[in-house]
Amino acid sequence: MKTFNHLFFLAFITIIGLNACSKDDTPPAPDGQEKAVLSIQFDNIVGDKNLQLNTGVYKNAAGEEFKISLLRYFISNISVKNSTGSEYVIPQDSSYFIVAESDPASQFIKVNVPAGDYHSLSFTLGVDSLRSTMDISKRTGVLDPSGGMEDGMYWGWNSGYIFFKMEGISSVAPLDPSGQNKFRYHIGGFGGYSAPTLNNIRKITIDLTAGGIAKVRSDRQANIHLMTDILKLFNGATTVSIAANPTVMFSDFSVLVADNYVNMFRHDHTEN
């Protein structure tokens, strides 16, 4: 009897213990009121290497060596989908972010979503046309057009946001007035207001099932770890050469660059 008691106690403890170890995996209903933080990490890399501003030396498919001195891009209009395909769209007013390589905190975008399991993530690289034409009082935070020439992500002369801004040094780029062999890629264009023009807004959808779905709960913070491979900007359907196109701004060629970089996001893993 005593042995039985011991065994019973052991079994009881084991069950309690196992229970404590395993997380409750029952996903709450997606329409639940309970909101929790979902973190989306944009980890900027260049091919096989981590991106290191000013020091890292990289090589593109055109065989050109280059360094990157500035990298900033707009991420907006984030939404997530669960296994049943039901989608949660982050309220637009809190869905605009600038990821900057020089600002580590900016590489973790935090949004509030209902607790749940999410199998897919969507976002826009750039700023949608509606917000690009909204009254100035609706352009606060990262959308404030007050930024300077260096960090600014706004074109004054042709009203609109710069969606993606990368600058760097390469010996194949021509010498600029400041004495540097600089290349500059400022990509924007929301389609035009009074006349249709180029549209470089790109929507990206990433399936999370292979790398790990995001289990969003109020008591912990899921982090979707994405890799942003800048090399894809050069190496894609178009082989972008710095020597041939050291400066790409508001031009037809910018569409080809955007068509390349739309493929730069890859889901690596999810920390739950």
Add this chain to the structure above:
Amino acid sequence: MHRIHWIIVIVFGLFLIACSRASEIAAFTGFSKPPHFPAAAYRLENNLITQEGFELGRKLFYEPRLSRNNTVSCGFCHLQASAFTHHGHDVSHGIDDRLGSRNSPPIMNLAWNTTFMWDGGVFDLDLQPVVPITNPVEMDETVENVLIKLRNTAPYPEMFRKAFGTTEITTARMMKALSQFMVMLVTDQSKYDSVTRGQATFTEQEQRGYTLYSQKCSSCHREPLFTDQSFRNNGIGAGPNNDQGRYDATLRPEDRYKFKVPSLRNLAYTAPYMHDGRLYTLSGVLKHYKEEVQPSATLDPLLNNNGRLGIPLTEAEQELLLAFLNTLNDRIFVTDKRFSEEAQ
């Protein structure tokens, strides 16, 4: 003079000042659309025009702190006496005397503008001031830095409080205040306007000029704003910098060398003419349309009559047109004290 005389003079002087102040306050009626003008394009419902907002906008308009080294204000290149353009300059010089590439356009009747700048790249008046502030050859400053300067300069925080309720100084508030001032710059007091309102009559010469204008100019320079706001290639030919105008903003091949059709109002004050200010006189402009229109792929079809380029105009007709154009000058607008730098 006795002391009592001095006192009387001073008291009387103060009385006069008090009177003029009072009449000025009473005179502020906000924005009112002239009856013969179309509905405003500017979204007035998003920016209620108040006296406080207008006065703040006027102060900002004449504020050199908007530039990097606090030397260049909006009013520097947009002088009231020149209907708010830069008289006598083909292209304007901004900070450190750096030269721009285009003629500064007059600031008048902007409430009806659907686009701004010669190429129409800006589509909202509230976003327009960002361009000169950040342009390296104009003010060479950042809006961010202007806001910092304003926050630390009296009486701005107090003026923003009066205009917007709190002392907070933001991009949106600064731009809205500037818009309030610019929207108020309405020119509708020319002789033409008086004639339209039935308060005056054209001379015979002016009337014949008006008829000619209606036949030969009005399809682009449409009444009552004297522009149809479209972009056209008027055959002036590319300048040395090969400015492609509207094409730069749209990248559409059909927009090459097109520029915004400017208004014909206040031409007496706004010389020189054309996007790069290359024509110094109105007779030079008429001569251009008569015999100097150059062919190009995007030349406006209205200027190509079966291979004959330009607008046929006899010497006598040019005289009549000039007489009519003279009725579009608004002396009251260019001297209105409410708009002057001294009014602050």
